[in-house]
Amino acid sequence: MNLSLISGVGLGFREEHEDEILVSKPPVDWFELLIDNYLSSNANLQKVDQLAKNYPICFHGVGLSIGSPGPIDRNYLSKIKLLIDRWQPIYYSDHLSWSAIAGQYFHELLPMPHTTSAISYLVERINLVQDYLGQQILLENPSTYDSVPSEMPEWQFINEVCRKSGCGLLLDINNVHVNAFNHQFDATEYLHGIDTTLVKEIHLAGYEDYGDYYFDSHSRPITEQVWNSYAEFLTQSGNLPTLIEWDNDLPQLEVLMAEASKAQLFMQNNQGNNLKKTVGMN
Protein backbone atom coordinates (compact mmCIF):
# COMPACT_ATOMS: atom_id res chain seq x y z
CA MET A 1 0.00 0.00 0.00
CA ASN A 2 1.53 3.29 -1.02
CA LEU A 3 -0.36 6.39 -0.02
CA SER A 4 1.14 9.79 -0.46
CA LEU A 5 0.21 10.91 3.07
CA ILE A 6 -0.54 9.34 6.38
CA SER A 7 -2.88 10.52 9.07
CA GLY A 8 -4.15 9.27 12.38
CA VAL A 9 -2.27 7.16 14.88
CA GLY A 10 0.41 4.58 14.12
CA LEU A 11 2.04 1.79 16.11
CA GLY A 12 5.47 0.22 15.89
CA PHE A 13 5.72 -3.06 14.00
CA ARG A 14 7.69 -4.92 16.64
CA GLU A 15 8.77 -8.56 16.58
CA GLU A 16 6.61 -9.55 19.58
CA HIS A 17 3.42 -8.50 17.77
CA GLU A 18 4.31 -9.20 14.14
CA ASP A 19 2.36 -12.40 13.70
CA GLU A 20 -0.70 -11.12 15.57
CA ILE A 21 -0.75 -8.00 13.42
CA LEU A 22 -0.38 -9.90 10.17
CA VAL A 23 -3.09 -12.39 11.07
CA SER A 24 -5.66 -10.18 12.81
CA LYS A 25 -5.06 -7.00 10.76
CA PRO A 26 -6.00 -4.64 13.63
CA PRO A 27 -7.55 -1.24 12.82
CA VAL A 28 -4.34 0.78 13.03
CA ASP A 29 -3.86 3.76 10.71
CA TRP A 30 -0.22 3.00 9.89
CA PHE A 31 2.86 1.18 11.17
CA GLU A 32 6.41 2.28 11.83
CA LEU A 33 9.42 0.04 11.20
CA LEU A 34 12.61 0.37 13.19
CA ILE A 35 14.47 0.21 9.95
CA ASP A 36 17.89 -0.65 11.39
CA ASN A 37 16.43 -4.00 12.44
CA TYR A 38 15.97 -4.80 8.75
CA LEU A 39 19.51 -3.97 7.72
CA SER A 40 21.05 -6.94 9.46
CA SER A 41 21.05 -9.98 7.28
CA ASN A 42 18.82 -12.15 9.47
CA ALA A 43 15.90 -9.78 9.13
CA ASN A 44 12.56 -11.14 8.08
CA LEU A 45 11.79 -9.03 5.06
CA GLN A 46 8.84 -11.15 3.96
CA LYS A 47 6.78 -10.16 6.99
CA VAL A 48 7.15 -6.51 6.08
CA ASP A 49 6.27 -7.33 2.45
CA GLN A 50 3.01 -8.65 3.86
CA LEU A 51 2.50 -5.68 6.18
CA ALA A 52 3.13 -3.16 3.42
CA LYS A 53 0.30 -4.65 1.36
CA ASN A 54 -2.23 -3.75 4.05
CA TYR A 55 -0.96 -0.63 5.80
CA PRO A 56 0.91 2.59 5.06
CA ILE A 57 4.34 2.37 6.69
CA CYS A 58 7.06 4.73 7.85
CA PHE A 59 10.74 4.05 8.45
CA HIS A 60 12.41 5.21 11.62
CA GLY A 61 16.16 4.79 11.99
CA VAL A 62 18.92 5.25 14.53
CA GLY A 63 21.98 4.60 12.38
CA LEU A 64 22.19 7.59 10.05
CA SER A 65 24.43 9.53 12.44
CA ILE A 66 23.71 12.74 10.58
CA GLY A 67 25.89 14.87 12.87
CA SER A 68 28.99 12.66 12.84
CA PRO A 69 32.29 14.00 11.59
CA GLY A 70 33.52 12.26 8.46
CA PRO A 71 31.68 11.19 5.34
CA ILE A 72 28.09 9.96 5.32
CA ASP A 73 28.02 6.17 5.47
CA ARG A 74 27.07 5.43 1.86
CA ASN A 75 26.85 1.72 2.52
CA TYR A 76 24.23 2.32 5.21
CA LEU A 77 22.36 4.76 3.06
CA SER A 78 22.36 2.46 0.04
CA LYS A 79 20.65 -0.21 2.14
CA ILE A 80 18.06 2.30 3.31
CA LYS A 81 17.45 3.32 -0.31
CA LEU A 82 16.92 -0.27 -1.38
CA LEU A 83 14.37 -0.77 1.38
CA ILE A 84 12.67 2.51 0.48
CA ASP A 85 12.35 1.20 -3.07
CA ARG A 86 11.00 -2.08 -1.77
CA TRP A 87 8.40 -0.83 0.72
CA GLN A 88 7.72 2.78 -0.34
CA PRO A 89 7.43 4.28 3.15
CA ILE A 90 5.59 7.57 3.54
CA TYR A 91 8.44 8.98 5.63
CA TYR A 92 12.00 7.99 6.48
CA SER A 93 13.13 9.54 9.74
CA ASP A 94 16.18 9.46 11.98
CA HIS A 95 17.56 11.66 14.76
CA LEU A 96 19.33 15.01 15.06
CA SER A 97 22.34 13.39 16.65
CA TRP A 98 25.62 11.63 16.00
CA SER A 99 26.99 8.26 17.07
CA ALA A 100 30.44 7.72 15.56
CA ILE A 101 33.73 9.53 15.26
CA ALA A 102 37.02 8.52 13.65
CA GLY A 103 35.91 4.94 13.11
CA GLN A 104 34.65 4.48 16.65
CA TYR A 105 30.95 3.61 16.90
CA PHE A 106 28.95 4.19 20.09
CA HIS A 107 25.61 2.83 18.84
CA GLU A 108 23.76 5.56 20.74
CA LEU A 109 22.25 8.94 19.91
CA LEU A 110 24.76 11.51 21.12
CA PRO A 111 23.78 15.18 21.49
CA MET A 112 24.66 17.95 19.03
CA PRO A 113 25.78 21.35 20.30
CA HIS A 114 23.19 24.06 19.60
CA THR A 115 25.48 26.31 17.62
CA THR A 116 25.47 28.03 14.23
CA SER A 117 28.42 25.92 13.08
CA ALA A 118 26.52 22.75 13.94
CA ILE A 119 23.53 24.06 11.96
CA SER A 120 25.69 24.68 8.89
CA TYR A 121 27.31 21.27 9.19
CA LEU A 122 23.98 19.47 9.61
CA VAL A 123 22.30 21.32 6.74
CA GLU A 124 25.08 20.34 4.35
CA ARG A 125 24.81 16.68 5.33
CA ILE A 126 21.02 16.57 5.36
CA ASN A 127 21.07 17.94 1.81
CA LEU A 128 23.46 15.18 0.77
CA VAL A 129 21.17 12.54 2.22
CA GLN A 130 18.00 14.04 0.72
CA ASP A 131 19.69 14.34 -2.67
CA TYR A 132 20.86 10.74 -2.52
CA LEU A 133 17.47 9.39 -1.46
CA GLY A 134 15.58 11.76 -3.72
CA GLN A 135 13.13 12.68 -0.98
CA GLN A 136 12.63 14.77 2.12
CA ILE A 137 13.71 13.10 5.35
CA LEU A 138 12.42 13.78 8.86
CA LEU A 139 14.69 14.31 11.85
CA GLU A 140 13.65 13.82 15.46
CA ASN A 141 14.59 15.93 18.45
CA PRO A 142 16.49 13.40 20.58
CA SER A 143 16.43 12.91 24.34
CA THR A 144 19.69 14.08 25.93
CA TYR A 145 21.37 13.75 29.30
CA ASP A 146 24.48 15.90 29.02
CA SER A 147 24.64 19.65 28.68
CA VAL A 148 26.01 20.83 25.34
CA PRO A 149 27.45 24.13 24.12
CA SER A 150 24.45 26.31 23.27
CA GLU A 151 24.24 29.60 21.41
CA MET A 152 20.44 29.30 21.26
CA PRO A 153 17.60 27.27 22.78
CA GLU A 154 17.16 23.74 21.43
CA TRP A 155 13.84 24.54 19.75
CA GLN A 156 15.41 27.41 17.82
CA PHE A 157 18.32 25.18 16.80
CA ILE A 158 15.89 22.55 15.49
CA ASN A 159 13.76 25.10 13.62
CA GLU A 160 16.86 26.49 11.92
CA VAL A 161 18.17 23.08 10.87
CA CYS A 162 14.82 22.10 9.37
CA ARG A 163 14.18 25.45 7.66
CA LYS A 164 17.64 25.65 6.10
CA SER A 165 17.83 22.03 4.97
CA GLY A 166 14.21 21.50 3.95
CA CYS A 167 13.93 18.40 6.12
CA GLY A 168 10.82 17.81 8.19
CA LEU A 169 10.64 17.61 11.96
CA LEU A 170 9.57 14.49 13.78
CA LEU A 171 8.58 16.07 17.07
CA ASP A 172 8.95 13.70 20.01
CA ILE A 173 6.93 15.33 22.77
CA ASN A 174 8.17 12.80 25.31
CA ASN A 175 11.76 13.80 24.51
CA VAL A 176 10.85 17.45 25.04
CA HIS A 177 9.69 16.58 28.57
CA VAL A 178 12.72 14.37 29.26
CA ASN A 179 15.07 17.16 28.16
CA ALA A 180 13.07 19.83 29.97
CA PHE A 181 13.57 17.95 33.24
CA ASN A 182 17.18 16.97 32.56
CA HIS A 183 18.24 20.46 31.47
CA GLN A 184 15.75 22.48 33.51
CA PHE A 185 13.83 24.35 30.83
CA ASP A 186 10.10 24.87 30.29
CA ALA A 187 8.57 22.27 27.99
CA THR A 188 5.63 24.52 27.17
CA GLU A 189 7.89 27.35 26.08
CA TYR A 190 9.83 24.85 23.93
CA LEU A 191 6.67 23.60 22.22
CA HIS A 192 5.41 27.14 21.63
CA GLY A 193 8.76 27.90 20.01
CA ILE A 194 8.54 25.08 17.50
CA ASP A 195 7.52 26.15 14.00
CA THR A 196 4.47 23.95 13.52
CA THR A 197 4.74 24.09 9.73
CA LEU A 198 7.94 22.04 9.98
CA VAL A 199 6.38 19.20 11.96
CA LYS A 200 5.34 16.22 9.85
CA GLU A 201 4.94 13.59 12.54
CA ILE A 202 4.72 13.30 16.33
CA HIS A 203 6.10 10.62 18.65
CA LEU A 204 4.57 9.91 22.03
CA ALA A 205 6.21 7.59 24.54
CA GLY A 206 6.79 6.93 28.22
CA TYR A 207 9.89 7.73 30.23
CA GLU A 208 11.42 6.43 33.46
CA ASP A 209 11.86 8.81 36.38
CA TYR A 210 15.19 8.14 38.12
CA GLY A 211 14.83 11.02 40.54
CA ASP A 212 17.67 13.22 39.34
CA TYR A 213 16.98 12.57 35.67
CA TYR A 214 14.33 11.21 33.30
CA PHE A 215 15.31 8.41 30.93
CA ASP A 216 13.63 8.00 27.55
CA SER A 217 12.98 4.29 27.99
CA HIS A 218 9.99 3.71 25.66
CA SER A 219 8.90 1.16 28.23
CA ARG A 220 5.95 2.78 29.98
CA PRO A 221 2.57 4.35 29.30
CA ILE A 222 2.59 7.94 28.11
CA THR A 223 2.46 10.32 31.10
CA GLU A 224 -0.35 12.82 31.69
CA GLN A 225 2.19 15.64 31.26
CA VAL A 226 2.98 14.40 27.75
CA TRP A 227 -0.69 13.87 26.86
CA ASN A 228 -1.48 17.42 27.98
CA SER A 229 1.35 18.85 25.90
CA TYR A 230 0.20 16.77 22.94
CA ALA A 231 -3.34 18.12 23.20
CA GLU A 232 -2.06 21.67 23.45
CA PHE A 233 0.35 21.23 20.56
CA LEU A 234 -2.42 19.91 18.30
CA THR A 235 -4.36 23.11 18.89
CA GLN A 236 -1.37 25.02 17.44
CA SER A 237 -0.47 22.65 14.63
CA GLY A 238 -3.69 20.89 13.71
CA ASN A 239 -3.81 17.10 13.72
CA LEU A 240 -0.59 15.37 12.74
CA PRO A 241 0.31 11.71 12.22
CA THR A 242 1.21 10.41 15.65
CA LEU A 243 3.10 7.31 16.71
CA ILE A 244 2.67 5.48 20.00
CA GLU A 245 6.30 4.50 20.58
CA TRP A 246 6.85 1.54 22.90
CA ASP A 247 9.96 -0.61 22.40
CA ASN A 248 10.95 -2.15 25.73
CA ASP A 249 8.92 -4.26 28.19
CA LEU A 250 6.38 -4.39 25.40
CA PRO A 251 2.81 -4.99 26.64
CA GLN A 252 0.00 -6.80 24.83
CA LEU A 253 -1.08 -5.26 21.55
CA GLU A 254 -4.40 -4.23 23.17
CA VAL A 255 -2.55 -1.93 25.55
CA LEU A 256 -0.91 -0.17 22.62
CA MET A 257 -4.25 -0.01 20.83
CA ALA A 258 -5.75 1.65 23.91
CA GLU A 259 -2.99 4.28 23.89
CA ALA A 260 -3.66 4.79 20.18
CA SER A 261 -7.38 5.25 20.86
CA LYS A 262 -6.55 7.89 23.43
CA ALA A 263 -4.46 9.79 20.88
CA GLN A 264 -7.30 9.47 18.38
CA LEU A 265 -9.68 11.01 20.92
CA PHE A 266 -7.37 13.99 21.31
CA MET A 267 -7.36 14.37 17.54
CA GLN A 268 -11.16 14.16 17.36
CA ASN A 269 -11.52 16.75 20.14
CA ASN A 270 -9.06 19.01 18.40
CA GLN A 271 -10.95 18.68 15.14
CA GLY A 272 -14.20 19.43 16.98
CA ASN A 273 -12.71 22.51 18.61
CA ASN A 274 -11.43 23.76 15.28
CA LEU A 275 -14.87 23.26 13.79
CA LYS A 276 -16.44 25.21 16.66
CA LYS A 277 -13.94 28.02 16.08
CA THR A 278 -14.73 28.00 12.36
CA VAL A 279 -18.47 28.34 12.94
CA GLY A 280 -18.03 30.82 15.81
CA MET A 281 -19.21 28.65 18.72
CA ASN A 282 -17.67 28.77 22.23
Add this chain to the structure above:
Amino acid sequence: MDLYQWQAEYAGELASFLSGRNRSVGRMKVIGGSIQAIHIHALEMTYPVTRQLLGPTNFTQFCLGFLRNKRWDSSSLDDLGSDLYLWVEKCPQLNSFPYLKDFICFEWLLQTLFEVSCFGSLIYKNDLELSESAHAEQGRNKCEVSLDEIDEQTTITLTSNVGIFISSYSVPDIWKAHQTEEDKGISFGTLTAASSEISYWLIKLRGENISIESIDYHHYSFLGAIQQTGSVEELCRKFGLNETIQLINYLVIEQTVQFFRQS
Protein backbone atom coordinates in the same frame (compact mmCIF):
# COMPACT_ATOMS: atom_id res chain seq x y z
CA MET B 1 35.66 25.35 20.30
CA ASP B 2 34.78 24.01 16.86
CA LEU B 3 32.29 21.22 16.33
CA TYR B 4 34.81 18.48 15.59
CA GLN B 5 36.95 19.36 18.56
CA TRP B 6 33.92 19.28 20.87
CA GLN B 7 32.76 15.94 19.48
CA ALA B 8 36.25 14.45 19.80
CA GLU B 9 36.42 15.53 23.44
CA TYR B 10 32.94 14.23 24.14
CA ALA B 11 33.77 10.88 22.52
CA GLY B 12 37.01 10.71 24.48
CA GLU B 13 35.17 11.22 27.78
CA LEU B 14 32.55 8.68 26.82
CA ALA B 15 35.15 6.11 25.79
CA SER B 16 36.97 6.73 29.04
CA PHE B 17 33.77 6.12 30.99
CA LEU B 18 32.98 2.95 29.03
CA SER B 19 36.46 1.56 29.52
CA GLY B 20 36.04 1.94 33.27
CA ARG B 21 38.93 4.40 33.52
CA ASN B 22 36.70 7.25 34.55
CA ARG B 23 33.45 6.44 36.33
CA SER B 24 32.64 9.90 37.65
CA VAL B 25 31.67 11.85 34.56
CA GLY B 26 28.31 13.12 35.86
CA ARG B 27 25.47 12.63 33.44
CA MET B 28 27.72 10.68 31.06
CA LYS B 29 26.85 7.73 33.27
CA VAL B 30 23.34 7.79 31.76
CA ILE B 31 24.37 7.62 28.13
CA GLY B 32 27.30 5.34 29.03
CA GLY B 33 24.99 2.98 30.92
CA SER B 34 22.61 2.94 27.98
CA ILE B 35 25.43 2.06 25.57
CA GLN B 36 26.58 -0.75 27.85
CA ALA B 37 23.03 -2.14 28.00
CA ILE B 38 22.72 -2.01 24.19
CA HIS B 39 26.05 -3.79 23.75
CA ILE B 40 25.35 -6.49 26.32
CA HIS B 41 21.95 -7.13 24.75
CA ALA B 42 23.63 -7.49 21.35
CA LEU B 43 26.06 -10.05 22.80
CA GLU B 44 23.19 -11.92 24.46
CA MET B 45 21.52 -12.19 21.06
CA THR B 46 24.71 -13.47 19.44
CA TYR B 47 25.69 -15.90 22.20
CA PRO B 48 22.48 -17.29 23.76
CA VAL B 49 23.97 -20.69 24.64
CA THR B 50 27.23 -19.26 26.01
CA ARG B 51 24.99 -17.15 28.25
CA GLN B 52 23.19 -20.30 29.39
CA LEU B 53 26.48 -22.06 30.08
CA LEU B 54 27.91 -19.24 32.17
CA GLY B 55 24.63 -18.08 33.70
CA PRO B 56 23.22 -14.60 33.11
CA THR B 57 25.20 -12.82 35.85
CA ASN B 58 28.57 -14.35 34.94
CA PHE B 59 27.88 -13.75 31.25
CA THR B 60 27.14 -10.08 31.89
CA GLN B 61 30.35 -9.71 33.90
CA PHE B 62 32.31 -11.50 31.19
CA CYS B 63 30.83 -9.18 28.54
CA LEU B 64 31.47 -6.05 30.59
CA GLY B 65 35.15 -6.97 30.83
CA PHE B 66 35.28 -7.59 27.10
CA LEU B 67 33.45 -4.35 26.29
CA ARG B 68 35.67 -2.25 28.56
CA ASN B 69 38.65 -3.34 26.53
CA LYS B 70 37.14 -3.08 23.09
CA ARG B 71 37.11 -0.30 20.54
CA TRP B 72 33.86 -0.56 18.58
CA ASP B 73 34.93 -0.19 14.99
CA SER B 74 31.78 -1.38 13.23
CA SER B 75 28.48 0.37 12.75
CA SER B 76 26.71 -2.98 13.00
CA LEU B 77 25.93 -4.44 16.41
CA ASP B 78 25.97 -7.87 14.74
CA ASP B 79 29.76 -7.60 14.51
CA LEU B 80 30.27 -6.68 18.13
CA GLY B 81 31.11 -10.18 19.39
CA SER B 82 33.43 -11.29 16.59
CA ASP B 83 36.44 -11.45 18.92
CA LEU B 84 34.73 -12.33 22.20
CA TYR B 85 36.57 -15.68 22.22
CA LEU B 86 39.88 -13.89 22.74
CA TRP B 87 38.63 -12.44 26.01
CA VAL B 88 38.41 -15.93 27.55
CA GLU B 89 42.20 -16.02 27.87
CA LYS B 90 42.06 -12.87 29.99
CA CYS B 91 39.66 -14.45 32.47
CA PRO B 92 41.44 -17.04 34.66
CA GLN B 93 38.24 -17.47 36.66
CA LEU B 94 36.79 -19.25 33.63
CA ASN B 95 39.38 -22.03 33.72
CA SER B 96 36.65 -24.42 34.82
CA PHE B 97 35.23 -24.06 31.29
CA PRO B 98 38.19 -25.33 29.26
CA TYR B 99 36.03 -25.61 26.15
CA LEU B 100 34.62 -22.06 26.44
CA LYS B 101 36.88 -20.46 23.86
CA ASP B 102 36.04 -23.13 21.29
CA PHE B 103 32.39 -22.93 22.20
CA ILE B 104 32.27 -19.18 21.62
CA CYS B 105 33.93 -19.67 18.22
CA PHE B 106 31.35 -22.30 17.37
CA GLU B 107 28.42 -20.11 18.36
CA TRP B 108 29.91 -17.20 16.37
CA LEU B 109 30.23 -19.47 13.33
CA LEU B 110 26.59 -20.51 13.67
CA GLN B 111 25.53 -16.90 14.09
CA THR B 112 27.31 -15.84 10.92
CA LEU B 113 25.82 -18.77 9.01
CA PHE B 114 22.34 -18.01 10.32
CA GLU B 115 22.73 -14.42 9.23
CA VAL B 116 23.15 -15.55 5.68
CA SER B 117 20.75 -18.45 5.64
CA CYS B 118 17.70 -17.46 7.64
CA PHE B 119 14.57 -15.99 6.15
CA GLY B 120 15.76 -16.01 2.56
CA SER B 121 18.48 -13.56 3.43
CA LEU B 122 20.80 -14.90 0.74
CA ILE B 123 18.87 -12.57 -1.51
CA TYR B 124 19.29 -9.86 1.08
CA LYS B 125 23.06 -10.41 1.28
CA ASN B 126 23.40 -10.20 -2.44
CA ASP B 127 21.14 -7.24 -2.82
CA LEU B 128 21.94 -5.12 0.15
CA GLU B 129 25.12 -5.95 1.92
CA LEU B 130 27.39 -4.86 -0.85
CA SER B 131 27.85 -1.22 -1.50
CA GLU B 132 27.03 -0.01 -4.95
CA SER B 133 30.70 0.13 -5.89
CA ALA B 134 31.28 -3.38 -4.59
CA HIS B 135 28.32 -4.55 -6.65
CA ALA B 136 29.82 -2.99 -9.74
CA GLU B 137 33.21 -4.48 -8.91
CA GLN B 138 31.77 -7.94 -8.41
CA GLY B 139 29.75 -7.77 -11.59
CA ARG B 140 32.78 -6.71 -13.60
CA ASN B 141 35.20 -9.30 -12.27
CA LYS B 142 33.31 -12.43 -11.41
CA CYS B 143 30.81 -14.71 -13.05
CA GLU B 144 29.53 -17.99 -11.75
CA VAL B 145 30.54 -21.04 -13.76
CA SER B 146 29.19 -24.57 -13.89
CA LEU B 147 31.13 -27.76 -13.13
CA ASP B 148 31.96 -28.58 -16.74
CA GLU B 149 33.42 -25.10 -17.30
CA ILE B 150 36.01 -25.38 -14.54
CA ASP B 151 39.61 -24.72 -15.51
CA GLU B 152 42.76 -23.48 -13.82
CA GLN B 153 41.48 -19.91 -13.75
CA THR B 154 38.39 -20.86 -11.79
CA THR B 155 38.03 -19.82 -8.19
CA ILE B 156 36.12 -22.00 -5.78
CA THR B 157 34.42 -20.97 -2.55
CA LEU B 158 32.35 -22.68 0.10
CA THR B 159 28.72 -21.68 -0.26
CA SER B 160 27.79 -18.99 2.25
CA ASN B 161 25.64 -21.37 4.32
CA VAL B 162 28.53 -23.76 4.99
CA GLY B 163 31.19 -23.64 7.68
CA ILE B 164 33.90 -25.90 9.07
CA PHE B 165 34.92 -26.26 12.68
CA ILE B 166 37.77 -27.89 14.57
CA SER B 167 38.01 -28.58 18.29
CA SER B 168 39.39 -31.05 20.77
CA TYR B 169 36.10 -30.78 22.69
CA SER B 170 32.76 -32.09 21.60
CA VAL B 171 31.43 -28.58 21.27
CA PRO B 172 28.51 -29.36 18.91
CA ASP B 173 27.21 -31.91 21.43
CA ILE B 174 27.22 -29.29 24.17
CA TRP B 175 25.44 -26.85 21.86
CA LYS B 176 22.90 -29.46 20.84
CA ALA B 177 22.14 -30.28 24.47
CA HIS B 178 20.99 -26.68 24.95
CA GLN B 179 18.63 -26.58 21.98
CA THR B 180 14.94 -27.28 21.80
CA GLU B 181 13.48 -27.74 18.36
CA GLU B 182 10.30 -25.90 19.35
CA ASP B 183 12.21 -22.87 20.56
CA LYS B 184 14.61 -22.58 17.70
CA GLY B 185 12.74 -24.09 14.78
CA ILE B 186 15.84 -26.12 14.06
CA SER B 187 15.84 -29.71 12.87
CA PHE B 188 19.02 -31.61 13.40
CA GLY B 189 20.80 -33.51 10.70
CA THR B 190 23.54 -36.05 11.29
CA LEU B 191 25.65 -35.41 14.33
CA THR B 192 28.19 -38.17 14.70
CA ALA B 193 30.34 -38.22 17.77
CA ALA B 194 33.94 -37.74 16.80
CA SER B 195 36.33 -40.48 17.82
CA SER B 196 39.79 -38.95 17.50
CA GLU B 197 41.32 -36.49 19.95
CA ILE B 198 40.85 -33.54 17.62
CA SER B 199 37.54 -33.51 15.80
CA TYR B 200 36.39 -31.84 12.63
CA TRP B 201 32.87 -30.83 11.68
CA LEU B 202 31.03 -29.60 8.65
CA ILE B 203 28.07 -27.35 9.41
CA LYS B 204 25.41 -26.63 6.83
CA LEU B 205 22.34 -24.49 7.11
CA ARG B 206 19.43 -24.87 4.74
CA GLY B 207 16.77 -22.34 5.60
CA GLU B 208 16.12 -23.04 9.26
CA ASN B 209 17.52 -26.58 9.18
CA ILE B 210 20.96 -27.18 10.53
CA SER B 211 23.13 -30.18 9.92
CA ILE B 212 26.35 -30.72 11.85
CA GLU B 213 28.37 -33.71 10.80
CA SER B 214 31.67 -35.09 11.84
CA ILE B 215 34.17 -35.27 8.98
CA ASP B 216 37.67 -36.72 8.70
CA TYR B 217 40.88 -34.72 8.63
CA HIS B 218 41.29 -35.13 4.88
CA HIS B 219 37.86 -33.74 4.10
CA TYR B 220 38.42 -30.90 6.57
CA SER B 221 41.80 -30.02 5.04
CA PHE B 222 40.33 -29.88 1.56
CA LEU B 223 37.49 -27.60 2.69
CA GLY B 224 40.00 -25.50 4.66
CA ALA B 225 42.18 -25.19 1.56
CA ILE B 226 39.16 -24.00 -0.42
CA GLN B 227 38.50 -21.36 2.24
CA GLN B 228 42.13 -20.26 2.23
CA THR B 229 43.18 -20.34 -1.40
CA GLY B 230 39.98 -20.31 -3.46
CA SER B 231 42.04 -21.51 -6.39
CA VAL B 232 41.36 -24.74 -8.26
CA GLU B 233 44.91 -24.64 -9.58
CA GLU B 234 46.27 -24.48 -6.04
CA LEU B 235 44.04 -27.34 -4.91
CA CYS B 236 45.29 -29.50 -7.79
CA ARG B 237 48.87 -28.75 -6.80
CA LYS B 238 48.24 -29.62 -3.17
CA PHE B 239 45.91 -32.62 -3.45
CA GLY B 240 46.65 -33.91 -6.96
CA LEU B 241 44.41 -33.61 -10.01
CA ASN B 242 42.44 -36.83 -9.62
CA GLU B 243 41.72 -36.39 -5.96
CA THR B 244 40.76 -32.74 -6.47
CA ILE B 245 38.30 -33.67 -9.21
CA GLN B 246 36.87 -36.47 -7.09
CA LEU B 247 36.41 -34.26 -4.02
CA ILE B 248 35.01 -31.35 -6.01
CA ASN B 249 32.47 -33.65 -7.65
CA TYR B 250 31.37 -34.83 -4.23
CA LEU B 251 31.11 -31.27 -2.89
CA VAL B 252 29.07 -30.18 -5.90
CA ILE B 253 26.57 -32.97 -5.28
CA GLU B 254 26.43 -31.89 -1.64
CA GLN B 255 25.92 -28.24 -2.75
CA THR B 256 28.81 -27.18 -0.58
CA VAL B 257 30.84 -25.19 -3.10
CA GLN B 258 30.37 -22.74 -5.94
CA PHE B 259 32.67 -21.55 -8.71
CA PHE B 260 33.56 -18.23 -10.22
CA ARG B 261 35.80 -17.12 -13.04
CA GLN B 262 37.74 -13.88 -13.08
CA SER B 263 36.87 -12.09 -16.29
